[in-house]
Structure formats: C-alpha cells, structure tokens
Amino acid sequence: MSGLTERQKLVLALLVRDYVDTAEPISSGRLVANYHLDFSPATARNEMAALEQRGYLFQPYTSAGRMPTKEGYRYFVQQLMGADELPSPIKEMIRHQFYQARHDVDDWLSLSASVLAQQSRVASIVAQLHTEKARLKQIALLSTRGRQVLLVIILSSGEVHQQTLILEELLPQEQLNSMAAQINHLVAGMDTIALEEKRGEIKDTQLEEVFTVVHQIIRASEVISSGDVYRDGLANMLSEPEFSEPEKAKQTLELFEDRVMLDDLLSRTVIESDAPGVHVIIGGEDTWDKLGDCSLIIARYGSKEHAMGAVGILGPLRMAYSRGVSTVRFVSDLMSELVSESLSN
Amino acid sequence: MSGLTERQKLVLALLVRDYVDTAEPISSGRLVANYHLDFSPATARNEMAALEQRGYLFQPYTSAGRMPTKEGYRYFVQQLMGADELPSPIKEMIRHQFYQARHDVDDWLSLSASVLAQQSRVASIVAQLHTEKARLKQIALLSTRGRQVLLVIILSSGEVHQQTLILEELLPQEQLNSMAAQINHLVAGMDTIALEEKRGEIKDTQLEEVFTVVHQIIRASEVISSGDVYRDGLANMLSEPEFSEPEKAKQTLELFEDRVMLDDLLSRTVIESDAPGVHVIIGGEDTWDKLGDCSLIIARYGSKEHAMGAVGILGPLRMAYSRGVSTVRFVSDLMSELVSESLSN
DNA sequence: TTTAGCAGTCTTCTATTGAGAGTGCTAAAG
DNA sequence: CTTTAGCACTCTCAATAGAAGACTGCTAAA
Numbered sequence: 001m002s003g004l005t006e007r008q009k010l011v012l013a014l015l016v017r018d019y020v021d022t023a024e025p026i027s028s029g030r031l032v033a034n035y036h037l038d039f040s041p042a043t044a045r046n047e048m049a050a051l052e053q054r055g056y057l058f059q060p061y062t063s064a065g066r067m068p069t070k071e072g073y074r075y076f077v078q079q080l081m082g083a084d085e086l087p088s089p090i091k092e093m094i095r096h097q098f099y100q101a102r103h104d105v106d107d108w109l110s111l112s113a114s115v116l117a118q119q120s121r122v123a124s125i126v127a128q129l130h131t132e133k134a135r136l137k138q139i140a141l142l143s144t145r146g147r148q149v150l151l152v153i154i155l156s157s158g159e160v161h162q163q164t165l166i167l168e169e170l171l172p173q174e175q176l177n178s179m180a181a182q183i184n185h186l187v188a189g190m191d192t193i194a195l196e197e198k199r200g201e202i203k204d205t206q207l208e209e210v211f212t213v214v215h216q217i218i219r220a221s222e223v224i225s226s227g228d229v230y231r232d233g234l235a236n237m238l239s240e241p242e243f244s245e246p247e248k249a250k251q252t253l254e255l256f257e258d259r260v261m262l263d264d265l266l267s268r269t270v271i272e273s274d275a276p277g278v279h280v281i282i283g284g285e286d287t288w289d290k291l292g293d294c295s296l297i298i299a300r301y302g303s304k305e306h307a308m309g310a311v312g313i314l315g316p317l318r319m320a321y322s323r324g325v326s327t328v329r330f331v332s333d334l335m336s337e338l339v340s341e342s343l344s345n
Numbered sequence: 346m347s348g349l350t351e352r353q354k355l356v357l358a359l360l361v362r363d364y365v366d367t368a369e370p371i372s373s374g375r376l377v378a379n380y381h382l383d384f385s386p387a388t389a390r391n392e393m394a395a396l397e398q399r400g401y402l403f404q405p406y407t408s409a410g411r412m413p414t415k416e417g418y419r420y421f422v423q424q425l426m427g428a429d430e431l432p433s434p435i436k437e438m439i440r441h442q443f444y445q446a447r448h449d450v451d452d453w454l455s456l457s458a459s460v461l462a463q464q465s466r467v468a469s470i471v472a473q474l475h476t477e478k479a480r481l482k483q484i485a486l487l488s489t490r491g492r493q494v495l496l497v498i499i500l501s502s503g504e505v506h507q508q509t510l511i512l513e514e515l516l517p518q519e520q521l522n523s524m525a526a527q528i529n530h531l532v533a534g535m536d537t538i539a540l541e542e543k544r545g546e547i548k549d550t551q552l553e554e555v556f557t558v559v560h561q562i563i564r565a566s567e568v569i570s571s572g573d574v575y576r577d578g579l580a581n582m583l584s585e586p587e588f589s590e591p592e593k594a595k596q597t598l599e600l601f602e603d604r605v606m607l608d609d610l611l612s613r614t615v616i617e618s619d620a621p622g623v624h625v626i627i628g629g630e631d632t633w634d635k636l637g638d639c640s641l642i643i644a645r646y647g648s649k650e651h652a653m654g655a656v657g658i659l660g661p662l663r664m665a666y667s668r669g670v671s672t673v674r675f676v677s678d679l680m681s682e683l684v685s686e687s688l689s690n
Numbered sequence: 691t692t693t694a695g696c697a698g699t700c701t702t703c704t705a706t707t708g709a710g711a712g713t714g715c716t717a718a719a720g
Numbered sequence: 721c722t723t724t725a726g727c728a729c730t731c732t733c734a735a736t737a738g739a740a741g742a743c744t745g746c747t748a749a750a
Contacts, residue, residue: 027743042693045744063699063744103493104509138518140485145503148448148687152497152507158490160507162497164449166687173483234579235598238591246589253580342493342511372712387724390713408713408730 011047012056013080016068020318023241025065070283070317077280077321084322086330098334108338110230112311112331117233119327122315127266128227129309134218135191138184141176149176153217161217167206179207192219229262242316251292261290266310269298276300278325283317293317297324301335311335356392357401358425361413365663368586370410415628415662422625422666429667431675443679453683455575457656457676462578464672467660468601472611473572474654479563480536483529486521494521498562506562512551524552537564574607587661596637606635611655614643621645623670628662638662642669646680656680
C-alpha cells in the first residue's frame with residue numbers, strides 16, 4: 001500500500017487541526033469552507049472516505065462528520081505536523097521566571113510543572129530521575145535533637161539525599177563530625193560495589209550503623225525514579241469535553257495519582273530510547289495500555305552524568321500536539337541548560 | 346426561638362444519615378419505614394416542615410423529599426453526631442503502617458495523606474506548619490559541585506531546611522567546615538531578632554553572604570506554612586454524584602491545586618483557634634467562601650514547641666462527618682504521638 | 691478526475707403525555 | 721392539643737413521537 005497523496009495529507013492535517021479546536025466531528029463542507037480549499041466538498045468527501053479506509057479517520061455514526069483515530073493522530077504527528085514555536089515574548093518570560101527562581105533544582109522542577117500546565121492548558125508531570133551509577137561525594141551528620149541525627153548524603157551528580165537516624169547512644173556534634181570525616185575519607189567517590197567491599201574495614205558499631213544506611217540510600221537512589229513527582233494543571237483537563245463523563249475523568253485522575261504507574265511511564269521513555277528529544281505517545285495500546293485515551297508528550301533533560309529528569313504533559317487524544325511538542329522541547333532544553341550551567345560552576 | 350424537640354432532633358439526625366448514604370432527597374415515608382419510627386409519615390412531615398422553617402432542611406422542588414442545608418449539617422455535627430470510632434483492627438493496621446515507616450516526618454506525612462484518603466473515601470490534605478519562633482540549632486556547608494554549596498539548616502524544633510548557594514569563589518570543603526563552625530559558634534540558639542544584631546560582627550564577605558541566606562531562610566520558616574503539602578484521594582471525589590457536573594469538579598480541583606488557598610485554609614484553622622482538636626468547616630460562607638460546596642475536617646498535630654502540622658480531609662457537603670472526625674482525630678493523635686516520641690529520644 | 695444534485699440515514703431538539711413520588715392541607719380520631 | 725388518615729395538587733422523570741437539520745454516499749454529468 002503506497003503512501004497518501006498530497007491532497008490526502010492536506011485534508012488529514014486540516015481535519016486534525018480543526019477537530020482539535022472544535023472537538024466536533026468535521027464535515028466535508030465545513031473543511032472546504034473554513035480553509036478555502038480549491039476543490040469541492042464532494043472531492044473532500046472522497047478523500048475522507050479514503051482516509052477512513054486506511055484507518056486514519058472514523059465517523060461516530062453514519063453520516064456525521066469525521067474525527068481522527070489514534071492512528072490518524074500518529075500519522076499527523078509523525079508526518080504532517082510542523083513546528084508551532086512558542087512566541088518569543090513568552091519564551092523570554094519563561095526564561096526570566098527560571099533565572100529568577102532560586103538556584104535549586106527542586107524549585108526549577110516545580111516551576112517547570114507550572115509553566116507546562118499553563119502553556120499547554122493540560123496537565124503536566126515533572127520528575128527527577130536518577131543516574132544509573134551513583135557515586136558518593138560526601139556525607140554529613142548533624143545532630144538535630146537528642147539521639148536523632150540527620151544524615152545528609154551528596155552524590156557526585158550533585159543530588160542530595162537526607163534521612164533521619166536515631167543512634168544507639170547520644171553523641172556530641174564533635175564526635176558526629178569525626179564519624180562523618182572517617183566515612184568520607186574511607187569511601188569518597190565510590191559506587192555501591194566498591195562501597196560493599198569497604199564494609200569489612202569498619203570496626204566501630206556506631207560507624208557501621210551509619211555506613212549501612214549510607215549504603216542503603218545510595219542503592220535506593222540507583223532506581224530510575226525515586227524523587228518527588230511534580231504535577232500541575234489537573235483542573236485544566238476537566239474543562240476538556242472528553243472528560244465531561246465523570247468516569248473518564250476519574251480514570252485519568254487515578255492514572256495521575258498512581259505513582260507506580262507514573263514511574264513506569266517516565267522510566268520507559270527514558271530507558272527505552274537513548275535518543276534524546278521529545279517523545280509523543282498517543283493513546284494506550286499494548287505496551288502503554290494504562291494510558292487509555294490520553295496522550296503523553298515527554299522529554300528528558302540533563303545528561304546521564306548530571307542531574308537528569310523528565311518533563312512532560314498529559315492530555316486527551318485531542319490535543320494541540322504541535323504546540324505541545326514545542327513547549328515541552330523548550331522547557332526541557334531550558335532545564336538542561338540550567339542544570340549544566342549550575343553544575344559547571 | 347427555643348431549641349429543637351427531641352423528636353425533631355431524631356428526624357434531623359436520621360435524615361442526615363440517610364441522605365449521606367443515598368445522596369437522594371429523603372421523603373417522610375422513607376424515613377419512617379427505614380428506621381421503624383413509632384410515628385406516622387404525616388407526623389414526620391410536620392416535623393420536617395418545622396425543620397425546614399428553621400433552615401435546617403430544604404426541598405429541591407415542591408414536593409420532593411428533603412435534604413439538609415449547610416445549617417442542617419452544622420447542627421448535626423455540633424449537636425447530634427455521635428462518635429463513629431474506627432474499628433480496632435483498622436486502627437491497629439494504620440498504627441502498624443506508621444511504625445513500619447522510616448523515622449522521617451516526611452514519610453509520616455505522606456502516609457497520613459494516603460491513610461486519610463483511603464479511610465474517608467474523599468480527598469486528603471496534610472501539611473507541615475511552622476512554629477512561630479524559629480531558633481537556629483546549627484548549620485552545615487557541603488560542597489556539592491564546583492562553586493556550588495549546599496547549605497543545611499537545622500532549627501531547634503528539629504526542622505531541616507536546605508538550599509543551594511553559588512559562592513563567589515571556589516572553596517575547599519575544609520574551609521567550608523570552618524565557615525560553618527564560625528557561624529554556628531556565633532549564632533547557635535538565636536532567633537531572627539538576635540541574629541540581626543549579630544550581623545555587624547561579621548567581617549568576611551563570603552561569610553556574610555552565607556549569613557544573609559541563613560537569615561532569610563529562618564525568616565521564611567517563620568511563616569505559618571511553607572513546606573510541602575501532601576494530597577491524596579482526588580480521584581475518590583469524582584465518584585461522588587455531586588461532582589458529576591464537570592463545572593463543580595473543576596472548581597474543587599482548582600481549590601486543591603491552589604497552594605495559596607490551602608495555606609490560608611490551614612493556617613486559619615491553626616491560628617484562629619488555640620484549641621486543639623478536630624475542626625469541622627462546613628461549606629463556604631463569608632470567611633470561608635472559597636470552600637464553596639465542600640466541607641473540611643481538619644486537626645492539628647504536634648505542639649508549638651515541636652514539629653507541628655495539620656491533617657485533614659476535604660469532601661462534598663454530603664459526607665460522613667462522624668466517621669471523618671474520628672479518622673482525622675485518630676491520625677492527628679497518632680502523628681502527635683510519633684512526633685513527640687521521636688523528639689524525646 | 692471532479693463535481694452538482696439528491697435520496698437516504700442518523701442525531702438532536704422539542705413537545706406531549708402518563709406515571710409516580712411526595713407533599714400540604716383538612717378533617718377526623720385519640 | 722397532638723396525631724394521623726385521606727386526598728388533591730404539584731412537580732419531576734421517562735418515554736414517545738415528530739420535525740428539523742446535518743452529512744454522507746451514490747450517480748450521472750461536466
């Protein structure tokens with residue numbers, strides 16, 4: 001089966017655009033009139049019938065207008081869609097917001113979620129992912145209250161972890177400092193494997209206790225995603241007509257609240273393809289079935305060596321893919337820029 | 346105007362219960378039959394008319410059954426509602442989950458949100474609030490990457506804050522340690538006012554830079570709420586018939602996503618009343634108008650001296666107040682217990 | 691190959707109707 | 721004076737029918 005004719009591509013592209021705007025089945029007459037096409041509605045109808053034959057369009061019932069199928073959207077995104085860049089003033093505004101924020105990855109992440117939600121008018125997801133090989137840079141032990149001690153761990157990627165411990169006996173801060181110094185001296189720059197080998201060298205019980213926790217945390221941080229997930233713009237989604245049935249809305253919200261699900265989604269876009277750039281996943285099917293009737297536009301930021309994560313938007317199938325891709329690309333590039341700048345200082 | 350008769354109280358109480366279960370206007374006949382009342386539907390009708398007169402009930406239209414008004418719910422909660430304790434096995438299960446979690450306030454908070462959502466079948470909110478007088482316990486400076494430095498601040502309450510700084514020049518960890526030690530020596534145990542007075546004693550520029558940030562953070566932490574807000578169970582809400590209209594659902598979701606709003610809500614329940622215990626706010630009116638057609642059951646945990654916060658649930662007006670209050674009370678007591686245990690170690 | 695014309699199909703809107711549910715009132719009973 | 725049976729009345733809800741309208745697919749001509 002050969003490809004589509006130019007005119008078929010035109011019809012499909014316009015129909016998708018129009019449907020995304022109006023959320024109503026598009027008729028041949030409407031299409032021709034709206035875009036001043038130089039062929040008649042009858043011709044458009046013929047082309048639409050052909051596109052339906054190929055599975056790119058469907059009619060909700062005999063003799064209604066047509067709407068794109070998932071396949072139709074996919075063809076549109078892969079072959080037809082042009083770039084719909086964010087206007088420069090908006091880009092500048094966003095950039096400004098980021099540079100104005102504190103120099104903190106967490107702040108940038110929540111800002112990303114907020115910006116994406118606002119620009120795309122759908123829901124956004126942002127998460128920090130973790131590098132595969134975690135190497136210890138240094139730790140600190142800080143007395144907080146009584147036997148309670150805060151363990152701060154800094155990885156070579158610049159990532160920070162903290163955890164409260166309760167020690168067997170009460171130790172003054174000076175002693176905590178010296179314990180931290182000992183551990184730092186022993187294991188700085190090591191990954192989990194090297195760390196494991198050093199275990200035997202530790203004699204002191206208190207020290208071993210701390211060592212064990214450090215080891216645990218570093219192992220835990222080797223999991224692909226384990227930090228906070230930032231979400232925003234949930235309310236946007238409910239405005240869309242596809243979520244007018246509460247059942248649909250509920251499903252989507254559950255998808256959003258399910259951490260396991262999100263982790264899976266995020267990690268798969270990152271692991272599955274080494275290719276950077278924006279990924280568009282349109283609707284659920286086999287591997288992505290949980291996605292249901294939603295689409296996900298997602299991109300990685302950062303690099304394997306540094307802090308890394310994913311930013312994306314989640315919306316109904318009927319969404320402004322072109323604008324969405326541009327927005328996600330812009331934000332992920334900005335994050336990459338910020339992260340690498342901040343680390344090269 | 347005198348109070349309600351016993352029979353009126355009975356009718357109101359049963360009607361509220363029944364309506365909460367069924368979400369449908371309750372008729373006199375139904376009420377009498379369902380609860381085997383020893384008076385006739387006609388009598389019930391008279392009582393219901395009287396209750397309507399007082400503003401506790403209303404009919405959606407002439408000759409439908411009746412449903413409670415906000416006032417009706419308020420009367421019910423304040424005067425009629427008994428305790429509907431959680432079953433012991435469930436209490437034990439929850440307790441078990443908490444003691445199994447890591448000894449980390451953050452973990453407890455997110456667990457609280459999850460437990461509340463699951464038990465109440467509505468949405469939950471949990472937030473850490475801050476004590477009014479923040480006193481510095483100690484700080485640490487940890488080199489993360491290049492000129493980037495992690496500032497960790499521990500307050501006397503045990504609260505931990507962290508922030509990334511970028512220093513003017515690159516300093517080795519040893520020098521950072523000595524800077525931290527100097528600051529600790531200078532200002533340990535001080536509040537913002539005392540801190541301000543010490544400013545003059547600092548000569549070194551780098552040191553002053555750090556000092557300024559420390560000061561800022563402590564000031565910021567004196568705001569009532571500034572930490573993360575944990576939410577859960579949003580999807581629960583959409584199952585309720587009151588949110589079948591997307592418009593209502595959207596409003597409620599927006600309320601939930603609006604940090605400013607939530608902060609206000611939380612801080613008011615904490616500031617406004619020194620009384621501990623569970624607060625029930627039923628629907629929006631003047632001071633709480635943003636709440637709209639939702640109710641909030643909320644309680645404080647912890648104490649002013651220690652880590653403190655609020656746990657609560659947010660649902661439609663038609664919600665199981667009795668069970669909700671018991672659940673919120675149980676979780677907040679549990680949190681208090683955990684926090685004070687953890688601090689007395 | 692394109693297009694005008696038209697019959698045919700399916701939805702959607704409005705109006706009408708009947709059934710049912712529940713009330714308020716009245717008058718009798720306790 | 722309180723309670724209750726009886727009943728007329730009101731209003732919703734569901735079902736039905738019919739009319740209007742929107743598009744299509746087909747056919748035949750350009």
